[in-house]
Amino acid sequence: MESALGGSVFVGRATELAQLTQAAEAAEKGESQAVLVRGEAGVGKTRLVDEFVRNLDPERAVAALGHCVEVGGDGFPFVPFTAVLRSLWRRMPDDVGAASRGREGLLARIVPDLEVPEGAFDRREDDAPRLFELIARILERLASRRLLVVIIEDLHWADASTRHLLEYLFRTPRAGQLLIIATYRSDEVHRTHPLRPFLAEMDRLRWVRRVNVGRFGRVEVAKQLDGLLGGPPEPTVLNEIFLRSDGNAFFVEELARVHRERSGVGLDDLRDVLLARLETLPETSQRIARVASQSGLVISYPLLRAVAGLPEDELIDGLRAITLTQVLVAEPDGTRYRFRHSLVREAISDSLVPGERARINRRYAEALEADASLVPADELTGHLAQHWYAAQDDVKALRMSVAAADAAGHRYAPAEQQRMLERALELWDRVPEDVRTSLPTLRLPDGYPDEGRTAVSTGPDRLDLLAIAVGAAWCSGSLDRALQLNRDALESMSAEHGPPPLRAAWFWVRRSQLVQDLNLGDGWNELRTAEDLLRGLPSSSVHADLLSYMADWSAQHRPGPESLAIAERAVVCANGVGTNETRLRARLTRALLSAESDPVGAGVAELYEVRQRAEALGMAEIIGRVNQYLPWVLEGMGRTDDAITAARHGIAVCRALDMADIEAWLHVTLSVSLFATGQWSESDAELDRAAATARSHRTRGAVAARRAYATLVRGDAERAAGQAAIARDLLGARDVEPQFLSALSLYRIAIDARRGRVDAAREEFLRADAEGLTRWPVRQALPMLCVAAWMEAEASSSSGPDVRSAKVLAAVRQAAAELNVVFPVSRAFEKLLGAELSRAEDADDPQRWASAGAAFATLGRPYELAVSLVGEGRALLRSEETRDAAVERFARAYDIASSLGANLVLADIAALTGESAAPVAVAATSPAPSPPRPPDGDLGLTPRETEVLRLVARGCSNRGISQELHISLKTTSNHVSNILAKLGASSRTEAAAIAHRRGLPVSD
Incomplete structure (x- = not known):
């Protein structure tokens, strides 16, 4: 790698260089590393990385560089990784070949100039997980025997696909000596910049290192000028350059060169500074630079030759002058040129007049149409779409935007697909009708109705573009934009005479999902609107699609026999007229509903079948949903080990598919299961991962709610109350499903009761009971009943029974009688509830507590076992004859609670014994000798x-x-x-x- 700053001196940066060196040393020990290098444009990020690579031992390390490319605001998919893999392939073809053997066709999707065996080209759709894993496997193999440094520059221009792949590599530490360094401009990442969510997620990952490259101080600027000017600068020069550059290394260098080469020229404007060297060049060189500025940061010599329109000798002479002044620098491969700094390219591009810009871009487009080999095959349609758009040729820009959108969809790049489709929509009304009816074909969403098109149309119409754009925006996480595009589609249909009902219904179903995901409502009215549109029409895939979503809505909002009946209807309809995806969605909902009360496990078996089928077919939506639900259902059944296995499987799958929010939900579910088995540290770590991954308010609310409970059982009720308040704010009030409502109510009752706010806790319980939350889901209803019974037992022991207590206890008994308890874990909580109720009625029975404790011990749930042991010990303390047995129960509970960090249980023991060292204190009042305390x-x-x-x-x-x-x-x-x-x-x-x-x- 050559220095992007040419002969500039390397000044300072000892701390930043040491951070990169430490990361390399850790990677050499087999601990793969990821580093984000941030700093404003021109501050010296590239120079820092260049110096770091220069210091590597070439016998022990290899580095590969890829730049993200920005052309007119659009990044091309996977460009930096294409460059990295090309470089590694040239240098280590045997290793790359061995790692990709059998997957050459898949690798050719990102490196199209690879030599692929005949018939090996992989054309499967929707296979991002395989591509991502293949790239990870190649990097791991290359890093198995040497330090491999992968550098991705200018991440602020990265396309969504590159960001997703980089996040995939960052999230799971890889085997081998792998170091990934990514640089980006901090001043480019504004509030709405697409890189901002990625950086926020990475900031939460503890194993991702951050290196901040700041501006130079006066001392560093003086050292830099000393090297650039060949001696210490004059104080006036130092003052002027330091003030005007504000410590930006690139600006210091530019100002120093202007001072040295054009003494006496003013430094009044940044653009003048950036263009100063260009103005000293011959007109031919300036023309070449203006042409090159429209290609992006990098341009190949053949493409530049085709577009510049100059005799080759004149072109070479012009390039020589440009490279000597380092406006452009030659790439190491000798076939391409790169602007020495992107700021230079931007300044040159901004200096073009409108007519000049359009003319140059037209030449690019014409050259690429004449010879497609001038750019990599995977970038061709994107380049053509950009250049025809800048050339103001609306007809060709529309055609190529549609073609580029299809190519982006084929390459798992939904954000790029969305941008190309939105450009096509912008151009739609600017072109003649015959152009719109003869556009290239596009792959339409599965189950989207073929209805209402003109008879002469061979390609997509405007509604088709909107339908695909809605899906692309949804997949890329741009939910607000997806909703706006969906709204545009519905408004355009309502403005027409007699809108096509099937397509209108299809858009209303999508709107329902978006409204729910954005927490703007529960989505039911949207589903009913779609139902009205389809009333009286023959059955179709849209009917099946709607019915499957209605069943799913009922399962989430109104679970019960009626929901199961809707799910059965959805399965029947989907089997008749639905797509494969609709059939699996309907089966998933039916299995989810039946599994909650099915001790045989038929529902769970069907969930496993749906998961296997969806993953085999690559159906991303179903894959995400079934992996989200399966471990949650298994945990509710008490099959905790199976739930942990299923959650980890789902996390791996969702990470490969970049389903960050579902992955976060799975981390929460895994945290719950690990907590149940007593692995509290691991449970906390999963909540941290969930918080780092969560994208939606709903999932972030689930994380906060679970943290509230984990904080409470550790004894900090005040902090727990704060977390619960955060959870309520995040979950909002427009569409809170029963599973969330019951969890929030459970935690609020427990927290208020522990804070001594018994009246507030009673009010919350009675409200939850009135809303049916004490009947479903059973997994949360029973713990809520146990907490309410505990609260009244505590109140009774301190102040005696009263009317309010009797009302709560009556509601607890009534709700318990109506629960459908079928699983062993629910029976264990039922026993615990019986013990708490007996205590509340002043009939504390140690046998009830012992029975509950035995049930939890069998299930391997130590926290509930400790709670049961404390209850049994309390009951045994009622009699002098059983005091020794009480001491033994307290001692066992104390050991369990201490190992867990369950300070709430420790506090209960202390309250019963009057000492913090509870077992010792109780033993001291009994005939048994006090155990000695070790020094x-x-x-x-x-x-x-x-x-x-x-x-x-x-x-x-x-x-x-x-x-x-x-x-x-x-x-x-x-x-x-x-x-x-x-x-x-x-x-x-x-x-x-x-x-x-x-x-x-x-x-x-």
Whole structure:
């Protein structure tokens, strides 16, 4: 790789260079690394990366570079990875060939000039997961024996497909010595920039390193000028250049060269600075630069020769002058030229007058039409669409925009497909009717009705473009834009005389889904509108599509026998006239409804079948939905191990398909299952991953709600209340499904009760009961009933029964009697409810608690077991004869709660015994001797580690410990790591619990 800044000196950046070097060293140990390098345009990001690569040992490392390309605001799909793979293929053809063997045709989708065996070209649609995994496999193989550095420059111009692939590689650390570095302009990423969500997600991934390249200070500018000018700058020159450049390395260099070459010329305008060197060139060179500016940052020599219209000798002489002044620099492969900095290209492009811009772009388009080999095959339609549009040839721009949209869809690039379709829609009314009726064909959405087109039309009409654009915007995550495009389609049909009912219904069904996803309503009125449009018409795929979505809506909002009946109708209709996707969607909904009360497991078996079929056919929507629902259903049945396996399977699949929001939901589900089995640290990690991945308010609300519960059981009711409030705000009030409502009510009741706000908790419970949330879903209804019974038992023990308590307990018993309890985990909660109710009625029965504890122990649910043991111990304390048994129950509960970090249980034990070391305190009042407390040294810690542990147990952060003990953060971190290893603790919370249990004093 050559320096993009030519002969400029490398100044400063010791910290940033060290960060990249550390990442390389970690990668060489087999821990793949990802680094984001950010900084404003011209600040020196490329120079930093260039210096880093220059310092690598060529015997142990190989680097490959790819640039994102921007042409008129549109990025071309996968361009930087195409460049990277081409480079690696040229240098290591055997390794690339071995890694892609059997998948050469798939690889040719992104590197079209590969030599592919005859018949091997892969034309399967919707196969982004295979392509992404193939690229990951190639990189892993190449990184198995050497450090592989993949550099993606100018990420701010990346197309959505490149961003999705990069996110796929970033999210899952890869095997081997792989280091991926991506650079981007921070000043380009405005609030609505498409890169912003990607960066937000990456910021939440702890294993992604960030390197911020800032502006130079005065000292660094002086050093840079010393190297550029051949000696220390005059104070006046330094002052002027420092002030005008504001520390931007590129501007410092440009201003220094203007000062050196054109002494006395003013530096009044940035554009003048950027164009200053161009103005000193011969007219031929200036003409070449203006032509090159319309191709993008990089242009091949053959294309430039075809467009410039100059004799070859004159072209070469002009290029020589340009490269000598480094307006353009030659690429290492010797076939292409690159603008030395994109700011130069932008300034030159902006200096073109409108007629000149259109003329140059027309020449590009004509040259590409005459010789398609002038650009890579996968970029041809995109280039033509851009150049004909800039040339103001509406007819050809429309044709090529449609063709480019189809190509983008074929390459799994929905964002690019959406942009090309929107350009086609912009041009639609500018061209004659005969042009619109003879456009290239487009692949229409599955099940979209072929209705209402003109008899002479051979290609798509405007509604077709809108239908595909809605789907593309939806897939790319642009939900607001998808809704607007859908609205445009419906308004255009309503303005017509007699709108085609099948297509209108199809758009209303899509609107229903978008309204729900955007939390703008529940989507039912939209489905009813579609139903009205189809009334009286013969059965069609649109009927089946509508019925399947109505069944799904009922399953989510009004589950019960009526919903199951709708789902059965949907299956029958889909089997008759529906598409494969509609049939699977209907089966999925039916299985989801039946699985909730099916102890035999037929519904779950059907969910597995739907998952297998959808993944085999590559049906992205069904794949996402079935993988979302399956682990949730399994967890509700108490099949936690199966739920964990299904969730991890779904996470891998959704990550490959870039279904970030469903992946986030699966992380939440996995967190719930891990929490149930006592793996609380792993559960917390999954919630962190969910928060990093979630895109919608709904999923983010689910994360906050679950964090509220996890925080509560750790003993912090105030923070839990804050998380619950966040969850309510995120979930909103327009379309909150029962599963979310019941969870929110459950957590609110528990939090308010623990905060002593019993009246508020009672009010919330009675409201939830009136809305039917204590009847479904059973998995959340039973815990809610248990919490309500616990609350009244606590109230009764402190102030005695009253009218309000009796009302709540009556509602609890009535709801419990109506529940359909079929699974062992629900029966365990039913036993726990019975024990709490007996305590609330002053008939605390240790046998009921023991029965509940045994049920939870069988299911491997330690938290509920600890709760049951505390209840049994409390009941046994009622009699002097059973006090020893109570001590034993408390001791068991204490050990479980301490290992989990369940401070809520520890607080309950303390309240019963009057001491924080609960088992010891209870034993001291019984005939049994008090167990001895080991001295601090028995923990196996050094004196300094004991000091650190004492502060950890007090809740101090690493920074707080550093300040308290006057040691560095790194030293503190090392001490904490050593303590966790010596104690066998998986978290600071567990270490603190061990410190408390072993009697380590934590107060001064």
